[in-house]
Amino acid sequence: MVSATADTNIYISALNFSGHPSRFLELAEAGKISLAISDAIMTEIGKVLRGDTFAWPEAEIERAQRQIARFARHVEPVETVGVIQNDPPDNRILECAAAARSDYIVSGDDHLLRLKTFRDIPVVKVANFLALAAKHARGL
Numbered sequence: 001m002v003s004a005t006a007d008t009n010i011y012i013s014a015l016n017f018s019g020h021p022s023r024f025l026e027l028a029e030a031g032k033i034s035l036a037i038s039d040a041i042m043t044e045i046g047k048v049l050r051g052d053t054f055a056w057p058e059a060e061i062e063r064a065q066r067q068i069a070r071f072a073r074h075v076e077p078v079e080t081v082g083v084i085q086n087d088p089p090d091n092r093i094l095e096c097a098a099a100a101r102s103d104y105i106v107s108g109d110d111h112l113l114r115l116k117t118f119r120d121i122p123v124v125k126v127a128n129f130l131a132l133a134a135k136h137a138r139g140l
Contacts, residue, residue, distance in 0.1 A: 002136045003034035005097035007090070007107035008044045010126055015045075015064055016054060020126040024106065029071045033133055036100030037072040040092035075100045083118065087111045094118050104129055 006024065013021035028035035042065055049056040049064070056064075077095035084090040090111050097105045098119055105123040107113055112123050124132070 001032070001034050002104070002133050003036065003100065003102045004028075004104045004106050004129060005036045005093060005100055005102040006041075006126075007093050007105070007109050007112060008041060008048060009108045010106055011041075011045050011068065012048050012054070013108070015049070020130060021108075023130060024126050025068075027130075027133065029067075031071070032137065035072045036075050036096055036102055037068065038075055038077055038092065038096040038099070040077075040089075041096055042068070044089055044092065073100065083115070084111045097121050104132070 010021045010024060013019070014025040024033075027033045045068070046061050046065060048054065049061045050058070075096055077092075077099040079095060079098070081091050081094050081098070082088070083094055087109070090109060093105060093107065093112060098121070102121055105112060105118060105121055106126050106129045107123055108125060113125065115123050117123060
C-alpha cells in the first residue's frame, strides 16, 4: 500500500470543499492508502479551521480531528528540520514524512512543491498523487 504525509492545506481543502483533496481523504479513510499525521499537523488543522477564513465551531473542529485520527497513522517525529525558512510550519510536514517513512508528501503549498523531494520522498500535488496511487493499486 502506498503511504503519504499530507500538508495541512490538503486537509483544509478536503474538509471544506469537494475535489481531489476530498478524494484523497476518502481513500485514506477507506484504507486504500496509508496516511501519516503528527500532533503538529493536527494542531495546525485546528488552528486554520478556527481562524477567520473558516471560523468553524470548536465542536466541529474536534469532530473532524477525531475522524482523521481514526484512519490516519499517528507518528511522532524524532527530529526537527529547518529546510523551509519562509514558512516554518511547513517543516512539520517534512518531519512527519521522515518519521513515517512516507512514499510521498502531498501538498498544494509552493514552499514544499519547490523542494520536489525531501530525503528521497517526492513532493507531489494531490492530483498527481491520486494518479500514482491508482497505478500502484493496479500493480503498474
